[in-house]
Amino acid sequence: AQSVAQPEDQVNVAEGNPLTVKCTYSVSGNPYLFWYVQYPNRGLQFLLKYITGDNLVKGSYGFEAEFNKSQTSFHLKKPSALVSDSALYFCAVRASNTGGFKTIFGAGTRLFVKA
Amino acid sequence: DAGVTQSPTHLIKTRGQQVTLRCSPKSGHDTVSWYQQALGQGPQFIFQYYEEEERQRGNFPDRFSGHQFPNYSSELNVNALLLGDSALYLCASSLGGVSGQPQHFGDGTRLSIL
Numbered sequence: 001a002q003s004v005a006q007p008e009d010q011v012n013v014a015e016g017n018p019l020t021v022k023c024t025y026s027v028s029g030n031p032y033l034f035w036y037v038q039y040p041n042r043g044l045q046f047l048l049k050y051i052t053g054d055n056l057v058k059g060s061y062g063f064e065a066e067f068n069k070s071q072t073s074f075h076l077k078k079p080s081a082l083v084s085d086s087a088l089y090f091c092a093v094r095a096s097n098t099g100g101f102k103t104i105f106g107a108g109t110r111l112f113v114k115a
Numbered sequence: 116d117a118g119v120t121q122s123p124t125h126l127i128k129t130r131g132q133q134v135t136l137r138c139s140p141k142s143g144h145d146t147v148s149w150y151q152q153a154l155g156q157g158p159q160f161i162f163q164y165y166e167e168e169e170r171q172r173g174n175f176p177d178r179f180s181g182h183q184f185p186n187y188s189s190e191l192n193v194n195a196l197l198l199g200d201s202a203l204y205l206c207a208s209s210l211g212g213v214s215g216q217p218q219h220f221g222d223g224t225r226l227s228i229l
Contacts, residue, residue: 004157032215034217036220041222042222042223043119043205043207043220043221043222043223044158044205044207044218044220045220046217046218046219049215049217051215090157090158094215101163101170101171102160102163102171102173103148103160103218104160105150105157105158105159105160106157107155107156107157108155108156108157
């Protein structure tokens with residue numbers, strides 16, 4: 001069965017400092033991995049994805065994520081946080097070997113960037 | 116380029132009633148997925164529609180049903196509403212024939228059950 005774990009309910013970081021939001025996953029076969037961001041009273045916005053290839057993927061707004069197959073992790077990173085990055089972040093996984101229909105989301109991590 | 120649109124934005128119902136939520140996918144998309152997001156939780160997959168058929172279903176009872184129309188828009192129907200059905204219902208669209216594509220989400224319908 002597919003699952004996603006985001007071990008931190010909240011991450012606090014000062015503006016200008018690097019940030020990391022952690023994600024580990026479990027899936028049969030090769031995973032498709034995604035990060036989404038949600039602002040208050042809005043739907044989810046796509047940030048980046050890993051399908052295959054280079055383990056370091058770059059996405060929107062300066063975010064990047066590193067795929068680590070041995071640790072089954074896909075942590076979200078940004079070199080320098082902005083106050084406007086404060087939001088709810090979701091990691092998601094989809095199994096590629098079942099046609100990729102069902103996407104499983106983590107419980108979310110709230111990022112708070114302090115000025 | 117219109118994104119995913121959902122209606123209504125808010126809805127209040129009482130236990131036992133039935134509700135229909137609507138979704139129009141992003142232009143060019145042919146696949147619609149529905150999710151339930153309870154307060155403080157991540158979205159939970161309800162089901163996905165492609166070519167007017169339910170392609171996959173999550174762990175939701177038969178009270179939850181859906182439909183996809185020839186123009187790719189979709190409806191989510193929930194019968195015999197329970198207090199626990201109170202949540203944000205999200206619709207997401209994508210290109211069904213292409214693996215690994217991200218989903219585009221609407222802003223959701225917030226359903227409150229009294």
